[in-house]
Amino acid sequence: MVEEKSDSKSTEKILALLERPEMEEAVANLAELLIAMNESGLLDLLKVLADRGVLESLMKYLMTPDFLRMADKLDKYVHVLEESGEILITEEKARTGIGGLLKAMRDPDVQVGLTKLIKLLKFLGTVKEQ
Amino acid sequence: MNGEKVLVVGGGAGGLLVSNLLVGDGREVTLVTNNPEHYFQPANLFIAFKGESPESYKRSVESLLDPKVRLILDKLSKLDLGNRTALTERGKRLEYDYVIVAAGARMDYNSLPGMKENFEMFGDYYSSPEAAVKVWNTVSRMKNGKLIIGVPDLIIKCPPAPHKGVFLAAEFFKKEKRDVTVELLYPSPHIYTEAELAKTIESKMKSFSNIEYRTSFLIDSVDKDRKVVIGMNGEEIKYDALVLIPFHKGPEIDVNPAEARDDDGFIKVDKRKLNITSYDDAFAIGDCNNAPTSKTGVAAHLGAFVVWKRINGRNAEYSGRTNCPLITDDEAIFVISDYDHKPVGQRFSRLKRLMEDLFVAMYFPSLRYPRKFEPIFDVYFNATEPNILGEKGW
Structure with a gap:
């Protein structure tokens, strides 16, 4: 029971919206969308998501510290994948022999890359052991 | 539990949540607030610095309450913990079996010379959406010069809000x-209270050239x-516009016994059980209590669930x-x-900004239907507990 009601602005707002001329078309569109969603089963899916804890299960699946950390850096991963992917799919004409390898080793970026590769190999080794 | 009378003081997030939770158990819940509107407080930033409309972030308290909750639009002036009674400003006497004070913090503009006049001139984004509009009126018209955001005290709602501003x-x-x-004027030795x-x-x-x-x-x-902020060391800093974060004090309620409040008026509670010291039928949640944690909506939210569970005999903390x-x-x-872990290491990311947007979108329904949202929030809070995120951070 509400002892001292404040003015119901919601009803006024709804009535004002209903009076707007574009409302007729919007409602017709919404009705068509609802029919299509119902026929495709999307409405049932939304009902399940809203009422039956599927959302909770989905959250439990996604909300892990590892997933959150990964999602947090997704833009960085995409950048790395895109850049390295471009190198991988581009035809490479240059050939590198032992001499070229030794020369490349003097490049600080290659040195850092090698350190990262070793770190990655070390981690992959741990995964194998697990 | 039928027939048990619960009195809730305050129509903020904590008061609305705990009312909706307890009334769902079949208790007789009365909520007293003198403000018929509830507003999403963090949105004051969007009003102050993006010029957004306050109306988007306001709802009537009535619309956010289960219709079974009895709403009294009046100010609670006295609370007698020993006799389990309360009195409103208009003279209504209320009795209770349990009381939950969720009255928020009171903004104090009188503890610093010049603060009140400054608030009247420039507003702030702490006290109300109207005061945030005042900030926008200044910000949107500034063409050059210096805007200072000053933090005189660190016992404030949402400790990162000065930085957000x-x-x-x-x-x-x-x-x-x-x-x-x-320019941010900050009292601690680091730009945030926690060094990392x-x-x-x-x-x-540092990545901004204008900060x-x-x-x-x-x-x-x-x-x-003279348009200057004067430091305790005598240093003077000139400004063209100044937003000062107000001092925070406990709510204006005459509580008996007076020892239930600390020197700043915050209500003394057991920091884990949230009961008012020496009382097992009285609780204080959110900004109005003296728990040694941040004054934030999350504390009010989690506090509401703890109190709901404790009143139902569960050992929640x-x-x-x-x-x-x-x-x-x-x-x-x-x-x-x-309480046991300092803030976990973080990196700025777009995902976290998106998550904040999603939270804003869920805010009002989560107050009205807390039981539906509890499992979803629990999953998030569990996955991001400080001891789980640990050294790796997020």
Whole structure:
């Protein structure tokens, strides 16, 4: 029971919206969308998501510290994948022999890359052991 | 539990949540608030620095309450914990079996010379949406000069909000190509109270050419005629516009016994059980209590669930968990800590900004239907507990 009601602005707002001329078309569109969603089963899916804890299960699946950390850096991963992917799919004409390898080793970026590769190999080794 | 009378004081997030939870058990719940409207407080930043409409972030208290909750629009003036009675300003006497005080913090503009006059001139984004509109009226008209955001005290709601204001203001001026510098005056030795997180925030601030900051700056007074902030060391900093974060005090309720409140008027509670010291039928949640954690909506939210469970005989405890978002226009971090863990390491990311947007979208329904949202929030809070995120951070 509400002892001292404040003015119901919601009803006024709804009535004002209903009076707007574009409302007729919007409602017709919404009705068509609802029919299509119902026929495709999307409405049932939304009902399940809203009422039956599927959302909770989905959250439990996604909300892990590892997933959150990964999602947090997704833009960085995409950048790395895109850049390295471009190198991988581009035809490479240059050939590198032992001499070229030794020369490349003097490049600080290659040195850092090698350190990262070793770190990655070390981690992959741990995964194998697990 | 049928027939048990619960009195809830305050129509903020904590008061609405605990009312909706307890009335669902079949209890007779009465909520007393003198404000018929509830507003999403963090949105004051969007009003102050993005010019958004206050109306988007307001709802009537009535619309956010289960219709079974009895709503009294009046100010609670007296609370007698020993006799389990309360009195409203208009003279209504109320009796209860349980009382939950969720009355928020009171903004104090009188503890610093010049603060009140400054508030009247420039507003702030702490006290109300109307005061935030005042900030926007100044910010949107500034063409050049310096906007200062000053923090005189650290016992404030949403501790990263001063920084959020700095970032949002700086981004606004940058986008508008205006020659305005935004400066943060902060009292602690680091730019945030926790040193590691301060490094992350400092590094982000340095990436803005129009942000300046001073740490260990203790504000003594404001001289509005000369437009200077005066530090306790006598240093004077000139401003063109000044937003000061107000001092926070406990709510204006005459509580008996008076010892139930600390020197600043905050209600003394057991920091984990949230019962008012020496009473097992009285609780205080959110900004109005003296729990040694951040004053934030998350504390009110989690506190409401703890009290609901404890009244139902369950052994729930509040861990002191915080989850304060610190946002820029495009990125965010969350200040995640609890009583036993300092804030976990964070990096600014777009995902966290998106998560904050999703939270804002869920805010009002989550107050009205807390039981439906509880499992979803629980999953998030569990996955991001400080001891689980650990050294790796997020």
